[in-house]
Amino acid sequence: xxxxxxxxxxxxxxxxxxxxxxxxxxxxxxxxxxxxxxxxxxxxxxxxxxxxxxxxxxxxxxxxxxxxxxxxxxxxxxxxxxxxxxxxxxxxxxxxxxxxxxxxxxxxxxxxxxxxxxxxxxxxxxxxxxxxxxxx
Amino acid sequence: xxxxxxxxxxxxxxxxxxxxxxxxxxxxxxxxxxxxxxxxxxxxxxxxxxxxxxxxxxxxxxxxxxxxxxxxxxxxxxxxxxxxxxxxxxxxxxxxxxxxxxxxxxxxxxxxxxxxxxxxxxxxxxxxxx
Numbered sequence: 001x002x003x004x005x006x007x008x009x010x011x012x013x014x015x016x017x018x019x020x021x022x023x024x025x026x027x028x029x030x031x032x033x034x035x036x037x038x039x040x041x042x043x044x045x046x047x048x049x050x051x052x053x054x055x056x057x058x059x060x061x062x063x064x065x066x067x068x069x070x071x072x073x074x075x076x077x078x079x080x081x082x083x084x085x086x087x088x089x090x091x092x093x094x095x096x097x098x099x100x101x102x103x104x105x106x107x108x109x110x111x112x113x114x115x116x117x118x119x120x121x122x123x124x125x126x127x128x129x130x131x132x133x134x135x136x
Numbered sequence: 137x138x139x140x141x142x143x144x145x146x147x148x149x150x151x152x153x154x155x156x157x158x159x160x161x162x163x164x165x166x167x168x169x170x171x172x173x174x175x176x177x178x179x180x181x182x183x184x185x186x187x188x189x190x191x192x193x194x195x196x197x198x199x200x201x202x203x204x205x206x207x208x209x210x211x212x213x214x215x216x217x218x219x220x221x222x223x224x225x226x227x228x229x230x231x232x233x234x235x236x237x238x239x240x241x242x243x244x245x246x247x248x249x250x251x252x253x254x255x256x257x258x259x260x261x262x263x264x265x266x
Contacts (some may be wrong), residue, residue: 019144027226034219041216041255047195048258051265054192061187070182077178081171088164098144121183128186 018107019100025111026083029076036073067129074121079114086110159221166218173211196263205259212255220248 014020043057060066086106090097097103130136181190198204224244231237 030219030222031226034223037215037219038251041212041251044195045254045258047192048261048264049254051192051263054195058187058190061190067187070187074178074182077174081167081175084167085171088168092164100144103144121179124183125186128188132186132188 018104022083022107022110025079026087029080029083032076033073033080062132064129064133067125067133071122071125071129074125075114075118078117078121079111082114082117083110159225163218163221163225166214170211170214170218173207174215177207177211192263199259199262209256209259212252212259216248216252216255220244 016023043054046053046057061070090106127136181187185194199208224241227240227244228237231240
């Protein structure tokens with residue numbers, strides 16, 4: 001657990017500002033999405049291997065905690081995609097722009113684009129949660 | 137203020153490992169491809185259709201079209217490989233011993249192959265009957 005402590009205290013003391021924030025968000029959103037993806041491949045595979053279990057898996061996804069998790073998952077997907085595109089495009093097409101002032105601005109822009117893309121999706125999924133689970 | 141304009145690029149590496157160079161490129165190319173693939177999938181299934189309208193019949197209806205099976209197969213191949221290699225990159229930041237890194241890589245390779253095969257069987261096999 002040493003590395004966890006190192007990261008938590010490092011977060012408070014390193015002060016890497018925007019770059020460090022995007023690094024941490026990219027890793028957390030990526031690892032979260034991977035965890036979901038592994039589970040999702042296995043539960044969807046039940047349609048072939050154990051079809052009677054699939055309905056049970058879907059019931060779990062329809063529960064309120066899972067639907068809230070789904071809204072978070074979509075943010076993870078959007079942020080990881082927008083930030084990943086930032087990394088890939090700078091790396092592949094203009095590596096010379098890996099300069100602190102440019103990157104500080106691009107990190108903020110990345111976060112803004114992600115939130116703007118996420119809000120309408122979160123609204124639609126939140127409405128679906130209220131309609132199906134709370135009778136609105 | 138000189139540090140403000142300092143380049144963030146690390147100096148070019150000597151003895152570059154060819155596998156790592158390929159993996160580095162793979163993360164970028166597959167990542168760009170996954171933006172339409174994964175976003176399209178989540179937009180359709182999570183936002184527009186919604187989990188309350190998904191059941192066995194819906195999966196059967198969707199997989200009746202070869203196009204959607206190919207789409208799901210591409211998603212399985214690219215997303216899970218991208219994710220497992222990403223996990224390998226993260227772990228390599230914390231596990232410093234080369235022996236342990238090698239062991240972890242083989243474990244991840246095995247996990248990746250098994251879960252990918254399970255998913256591939258399901259996409260090819262389609263909706264089964266109990």
